[in-house]
Amino acid sequence: MANVADIQTVPPTNRLVGDMPKVGIRPTIDGRLGGVRESLETQTMDMARAVASLITENVRHANGLPVECVIADSTIGRVAESAACAEKFQKEGVGLSITVTPCWCYGAETMDTDPLIPKAVWGFNGTERPGAVYLAAVLAGHSQKGLPAFSIYGRDVQDSDDKSIPADVAQKLLQFTRAGLAVATMRGKSYLGMGGTSMGIAGSIVDPSFLEAYLGMRSESIDMSEFVRRVHEEIYDPDEFKQALAWVKANCPEGKDYNPESMQQSREKKDWAWEFSVKMALIARDLMVGNPRLAELGFGEEALGHNAIAAGFQGQRQWTDHLPNGDFMEAILNTSFDWTGIRQPYIVATENDHLNGITMLWGHLLTGTAQIFADVRTYWSPDAVKRVTGHTLTGAAEGGILHLINSGPATLDGTGRMQRNGQPVMKPYWEITPDDAAACLDATTWHTSMVEYFRGGGWSTRYKTVGGMPVTMARINIVKGLGPALQIAEGWTVDLPDEVHTILDERTNPTWPTTWFVPRTTGSGAFRDVYSVMANWGANHGAISYGHIGSDLISLAAMLRIPVYMHNVAPENIFRPSTWTAFGADDPTGADFRACANFGPLYGKYA
Numbered sequence: 001m002a003n004v005a006d007i008q009t010v011p012p013t014n015r016l017v018g019d020m021p022k023v024g025i026r027p028t029i030d031g032r033l034g035g036v037r038e039s040l041e042t043q044t045m046d047m048a049r050a051v052a053s054l055i056t057e058n059v060r061h062a063n064g065l066p067v068e069c070v071i072a073d074s075t076i077g078r079v080a081e082s083a084a085c086a087e088k089f090q091k092e093g094v095g096l097s098i099t100v101t102p103c104w105c106y107g108a109e110t111m112d113t114d115p116l117i118p119k120a121v122w123g124f125n126g127t128e129r130p131g132a133v134y135l136a137a138v139l140a141g142h143s144q145k146g147l148p149a150f151s152i153y154g155r156d157v158q159d160s161d162d163k164s165i166p167a168d169v170a171q172k173l174l175q176f177t178r179a180g181l182a183v184a185t186m187r188g189k190s191y192l193g194m195g196g197t198s199m200g201i202a203g204s205i206v207d208p209s210f211l212e213a214y215l216g217m218r219s220e221s222i223d224m225s226e227f228v229r230r231v232h233e234e235i236y237d238p239d240e241f242k243q244a245l246a247w248v249k250a251n252c253p254e255g256k257d258y259n260p261e262s263m264q265q266s267r268e269k270k271d272w273a274w275e276f277s278v279k280m281a282l283i284a285r286d287l288m289v290g291n292p293r294l295a296e297l298g299f300g301e302e303a304l305g306h307n308a309i310a311a312g313f314q315g316q317r318q319w320t321d322h323l324p325n326g327d328f329m330e331a332i333l334n335t336s337f338d339w340t341g342i343r344q345p346y347i348v349a350t351e352n353d354h355l356n357g358i359t360m361l362w363g364h365l366l367t368g369t370a371q372i373f374a375d376v377r378t379y380w381s382p383d384a385v386k387r388v389t390g391h392t393l394t395g396a397a398e399g400g401i402l403h404l405i406n407s408g409p410a411t412l413d414g415t416g417r418m419q420r421n422g423q424p425v426m427k428p429y430w431e432i433t434p435d436d437a438a439a440c441l442d443a444t445t446w447h448t449s450m451v452e453y454f455r456g457g458g459w460s461t462r463y464k465t466v467g468g469m470p471v472t473m474a475r476i477n478i479v480k481g482l483g484p485a486l487q488i489a490e491g492w493t494v495d496l497p498d499e500v501h502t503i504l505d506e507r508t509n510p511t512w513p514t515t516w517f518v519p520r521t522t523g524s525g526a527f528r529d530v531y532s533v534m535a536n537w538g539a540n541h542g543a544i545s546y547g548h549i550g551s552d553l554i555s556l557a558a559m560l561r562i563p564v565y566m567h568n569v570a571p572e573n574i575f576r577p578s579t580w581t582a583f584g585a586d587d588p589t590g591a592d593f594r595a596c597a598n599f600g601p602l603y604g605k606y607a
Contacts, residue, residue: 059174064428125157
């Protein structure tokens with residue numbers, strides 16, 4: 001059993017340079033003094049306060065810190081008050097804005113004109129004042145000026161003294177906020193490529209223009225020889241290394257060596273690989289976010305890090321033909337706990353696939369949970385499973401299954417051994433208990449790597465994800481002439497009988513973690529059946545996040561001007577800027593492509 005009873009949750013902290021973005025709330029009002037404006041002041045400010053309460057009570061940053069809302073100092077009725085609000089938002093570090101109003105306002109004077117922050121407008125659905133008229137007018141202004149905004153309008157009429165936020169309005173406010181915070185959090189941060197291109201995988205050819213123009217991020221890179229330098233010159237915290245190695249020995253049990261006896265490494269070599277792997281994890285973390293302890297040890301430059309919100313490690317083959325692979329490093333950093341306690345997971349992509357790494361980052365920012373990195377390895381049809389194992393797939397799996405299995409380990413959270421109300425879940429780290437962490441560790445074994453793959457050895461994880469979890473698989477791809485485009489598949493993890501899992505799993509590399517996944521099918525297009533999803537998936541990798549978050553991903557992609565070309569999200573849950581309708585109301589997918597092309601990357605003019 002894992003020895004984690006004494007592990008405590010690390011208090012929420014921002015480990016990156018830059019304050020966390022805030023949500024700006026803009027209460028706009030009819031500017032006519034002499035009776036009109038005065039009668040609306042209280043109602044308008046109450047709307048703003050209600051939205052702030054909704055957000056602070058229901059949304060956290062991915063690092064666990066509370067989300068702060070900034071309300072304009074006064075209602076906004078004329079352009080001078082808009083300017084005062086904009087100045088306050090800039091000083092306060094606002095990263096997205098929500099305009100609220102119960103009435104008519106002067107649209108062009110009261111609208112948010114900051115081109116770089118996502119924006120939404122909630123127009124109160126009431127009969128006393130024409131809030132809906134202002135909503136339509138100001139959205140037309142946003143479209144005309146090329147500043148897309150999300151429209152929020154309740155389905156049912158409310159009384160003017162009703163201070164509640166209807167469920168449909170609340171859902172859109174929170175969806176917009178989650179996506180907007182993700183956009184704002186990425187801005188100014190770095191993706192750190194540790195190494196270069198892995199085995200010709202296009203996703204690991206890091207594209208700085210994509211990171212800069214679409215995400216507002218920096219592209220940072222180091223050669224993998226930096227790991228060798230830091231190991232040889234002992235540029236890591238020696239005390240933490242001892243603590244980490246002891247924790248690993250107590251909590252990471254070794255499993256079967258699947259290598260042929262003639263290729264098995266000596267016990268001495270395996271022990272050395274453990275020590276080297278732990279040092280790699282420390283070094284990768286320090287490279288990403290820095291470590292003040294290194295300055296105390298005389299390594300002031302190395303102590304700074306690269307302010308990386310996500311990273312990737314090339315590994316294969318120049319590294320792994322000679323030295324231990326990055327499997328332990330990736331697995332433990334992507335996990336929500338280690339020897340330091342229960343803490344925010346890092347985002348580290350296998351094979352430096354930055355497109356999958358950024359997709360993982362999106363899932364993490366939207367949910368606060370750790371992310372599974374996986375190969376989209378195999379479609380198993382019911383007939384093929386029956387032929388190979390004699391088993392008949394039933395239930396959610398009856399139409400076939402996708403074998404998601406890593407070429408580098410996924411987060412240990414992905415075992416599915418955490419529970420909420422008796423159901424398997426992946427929790428944001430601030431909800432994880434020591435028992436949750438222990439259950440994930442107990443479900444994982446560590447296997448010396450297959451030498452035919454990794455000549456330098458190393459340690460890989462093996463686990464089987466528990467079935468019954470709602471998950472979303474997503475992936476950004478870059479297409480020449482089109483740019484980045486996103487694909488999304490919501491579905492569920494499924495269980496197979498142990499003997500069936502073993503037969504299928506051992507046909508490939510049994511030292512890697514497996515997730516059996518079934519996407520929700522629709523009977524048409526790319527989601528006609530499970531096979532069609534596999535056949536239309538745009539790359540060899542996918543990022544898997546807990547929960548059905550496809551609608552949030554679609555909103556996030558629209559903010560960044562990245563079209564979605566494949567998804568199975570219900571139409572009623574899709575939320576994009578209102579002006580997308582002008583590009584084809586009867587063809588939402590085509591309209592998405594045309595709108596994104598028309599407005600261009602969010603930071604394209606500045607990249």
